[in-house]
Each structure stands twice: as C-alpha cells, then as structure tokens.
Amino acid sequence: GEDVEQSLFLSVREGDSSVINCTYTDSSSTYLYWYKQEPGAGLQLLTYIFSNMDMKQDQRLTVLLNKKDKHLSLRIADTQTGDSAIYFCAERRGGGADGLTFGKGTHLIIQP
Amino acid sequence: KAGVTQTPRYLIKTRGQQVTLSCSPISGHRSVSWYQQTPGQGLQFLFEYFSETQRNKGNFPGRFSGRQFSNSRSEMNVSTLELGDSALYLCASSLANREAFFGQGTRLTVV
Numbered sequence: 001g002e003d004v005e006q007s008l009f010l011s012v013r014e015g016d017s018s019v020i021n022c023t024y025t026d027s028s029s030t031y032l033y034w035y036k037q038e039p040g041a042g043l044q045l046l047t048y049i050f051s052n053m054d055m056k057q058d059q060r061l062t063v064l065l066n067k068k069d070k071h072l073s074l075r076i077a078d079t080q081t082g083d084s085a086i087y088f089c090a091e092r093r094g095g096g097a098d099g100l101t102f103g104k105g106t107h108l109i110i111q112p
Numbered sequence: 113k114a115g116v117t118q119t120p121r122y123l124i125k126t127r128g129q130q131v132t133l134s135c136s137p138i139s140g141h142r143s144v145s146w147y148q149q150t151p152g153q154g155l156q157f158l159f160e161y162f163s164e165t166q167r168n169k170g171n172f173p174g175r176f177s178g179r180q181f182s183n184s185r186s187e188m189n190v191s192t193l194e195l196g197d198s199a200l201y202l203c204a205s206s207l208a209n210r211e212a213f214f215g216q217g218t219r220l221t222v223v
Binding site for chain 1: 116118145147154155157158159160168170202204209210211212213214215216217
C-alpha cells in the first residue's frame with residue numbers, strides 16, 4: 001500500500017524493553033527515521049538509519065531494518081516513564097521528492 | 113547550537129483571514145520543509161525549500177504557499193483560512209537530505 005504502517009498503541013512495564021514496529025512502502029527509500037513526540041511538543045529526532053544498513057545502536061535505542069520485508073523496528077531498552085510519548089516512523093522515499101512520509105504514530109504507554 | 117525556531121507558538125485566526133508562520137533553521141542548514149499535523153490526517157508534507165527555491169510541494173491547495181529568504185529563514189502563508197486548516201504546523205531543517213530536525217511547531221486554531 002501507500003501508507004507507512006504502525007500499531008497505534010504499545011503498553012510495556014517500566015524496566016522492560018519496548019519494541020515499536022513499522023512497515024514502510026518504498027523499496028528505494030534512502031533513509032528511515034524514528035521521531036518522538038511528547039504532548040504539546042514538536043518532533044524530536046531519535047535516530048535514523050541509512051537503507052544500506054541493517055542495524056544501528058545508540059545507547060538504549062536499537063534500530064533494525066529488514067529491507068526485503070520493508071520492516072523497521074525501534075527497540076528501547078530499560079523503558080522509563082520519560083519514554084512515554086508517541087513514536088513516529090518516517091521514510092525518505094527515493095529522490096526525496098515528497099519530503100518525509102510518516103506513519104500515524106505509536107502511543108507508548110508505560111505501566112509502573 | 114540553537115535548534116529550529118518557529119514563531120509564533122500559538123495563533124488564533126478567524127475564517128477567511130490569512131496567516132504567516134515563520135521558521136528559522138539551524139545555522140548552516142539550507143533546506144527547510146513544512147508539515148501539517150492534524151489528528152485525522154497525521155503528518156503531511158507541505159513543501160520544501162532549498163537556497164530560496166521551492167524544490168517540492170505536497171498535495172495541498174494553492175492557498176498554502178511559502179518562501180525562503182537568503183538567510184535560509186522560511187515563511188509559510190495560508191490565505192482564506194478554513195476551519196480545517198486548524199493544525200500544528202511543523203518546520204524541519206536539514207543540512208543535506210539526511211537528518212531532519214523539527215521545531216516546536218505553531219499551533220493554529222481557526223474559529
């Protein structure tokens with residue numbers, strides 16, 4: 001399809017790992033991104049991965065990319081209450097002609 | 113290094129009016145793009161500017177326009193406002209077609 005797909009909600013317990021999944025659309029996408037949005041705020045760039053990589057790690061964040069299945073995931077280790085937010089997956093399609101294409105966002109809910 | 117600055121943060125306008133939003137990118141970044149965020153449609157690409165030229169435009173009516181100045185600051189304008197234009201307008205700044213850093217947004221309410 002044409003849309004970047006994400007689950008709407010994910011609930012995890014504090015201290016556990018969170019895994020947020022995304023399916024993107026364009027096999028020629030050059031970069032794939034994860035953004036975090038807290039209430040009333042703009043988008044915070046968490047991390048991004050170039051399409052010729054399959055994994056990127058940055059402190060508590062691990063991004064996995066499966067180009068064959070056009071599947072992207074974000075793992076947050078040791079999830080904390082401050083991680084509660086909406087997480088957006090985005091792709092920059094081949095040529096970058098249409099800016100970034102975003103998913104609808106995944107609400108990450110942290111249970112104590 | 114200062115981040116992306118958008119002004120104003122909040123605006124209330126009446127239907128039929130026009131509005132201008134401003135975005136100052138990160139120093140040295142020459143690419144500025146604009147997005148509209150609404151609960152129903154999510155985040156949608158409006159347009160992108162690079163070195164004062166519009167490179168790309170999303171699927172929005174001609175009431176939405178923008179420009180970029182020689183110092184890379186950008187403005188977007190919406191004329192003849194409609195209730196459906198109420199949204200969070202986000203600006204992003206890029207050095208190359210790689211990272212895109214967003215500002216805090218301008219919350220526009222049309223009444």
